[in-house]
Amino acid sequence: MPELPEVETIRKGLLPLVKRKTIRKVVVIDKRVIKDIAPKEFIAEITGEKIADIERRAKYLLFKFKSGKYMVVHLGMTGRLIFTKDKYVKVEFKFSGNKSFYYSDMRLFGKIRFYDSYPNLDLGYEPLSKEFTFNVLKDILNKCKGIIKSVLLDQKLVAGLGNIYVLESLFYAGINPQRRANSLKDNEIKKLYFEIKNVLKKALNSRGTSFSSYVDAKGKKGSFQQKLSVYGKKDLPCPKCKTPIKRINAGNRGTYFCPNCQK
Numbered sequence: 001m002p003e004l005p006e007v008e009t010i011r012k013g014l015l016p017l018v019k020r021k022t023i024r025k026v027v028v029i030d031k032r033v034i035k036d037i038a039p040k041e042f043i044a045e046i047t048g049e050k051i052a053d054i055e056r057r058a059k060y061l062l063f064k065f066k067s068g069k070y071m072v073v074h075l076g077m078t079g080r081l082i083f084t085k086d087k088y089v090k091v092e093f094k095f096s097g098n099k100s101f102y103y104s105d106m107r108l109f110g111k112i113r114f115y116d117s118y119p120n121l122d123l124g125y126e127p128l129s130k131e132f133t134f135n136v137l138k139d140i141l142n143k144c145k146g147i148i149k150s151v152l153l154d155q156k157l158v159a160g161l162g163n164i165y166v167l168e169s170l171f172y173a174g175i176n177p178q179r180r181a182n183s184l185k186d187n188e189i190k191k192l193y194f195e196i197k198n199v200l201k202k203a204l205n206s207r208g209t210s211f212s213s214y215v216d217a218k219g220k221k222g223s224f225q226q227k228l229s230v231y232g233k234k235d236l237p238c239p240k241c242k243t244p245i246k247r248i249n250a251g252n253r254g255t256y257f258c259p260n261c262q263k
């Protein structure tokens, strides 16, 4: 699933290609991706709109139109915004001059919504923002009895992190994913705070992690998968101590960690 670094990479690549372009025609090929609005109405709202900007909030892409309206795209598991048509295209956005961009989605977990004004998406802190300070993270963790992994995945607390970056951050911070969030000591929270930002920045520099379907606007894959330490590394040696990486199910998802380094 695309997480913050992948969605941000898509945003950066897509923006110069669509900015100031007017959507002349919208073709909804599969109406299941359009949520909370009838496809007919969606088409009527979007047609003729000029793209002023693309913003990102957590894992959401916010297409801001000149009129002040928004189209919000969540890519789900396999959603893509691309310029070359593939067999999973669900919506086509046509610009003038016969140019189009497409929303493609193989598994259909993605969602497209329309808003009259800036959307309230009910999300927590952006982990790379100035507002997300050590004290903010400490407050969040102190209030939560759940396991640290699930707390970091809760989009209403910290928004944009998914399984990959949560597990990688916990590894570098030396924290077992099953620890209770409120059991973390200040020095551990400090390490974790640093590693969340650090892992996200490194992933952004690598243009995200590509396992299967994620590509940027130009169809290019990310390369952070080559730099992962624990995610997807079951039975492989820990990069710090060579102990085999363990995979367990925690918080309903596959959880990878080093049983020796992560206490």
Ligand SMILES: [Zn+2]
Binding pocket: 238, 239, 240, 241, 242, 243, 258, 259, 260, 261, 262
């Ligand atoms: Zn280790």
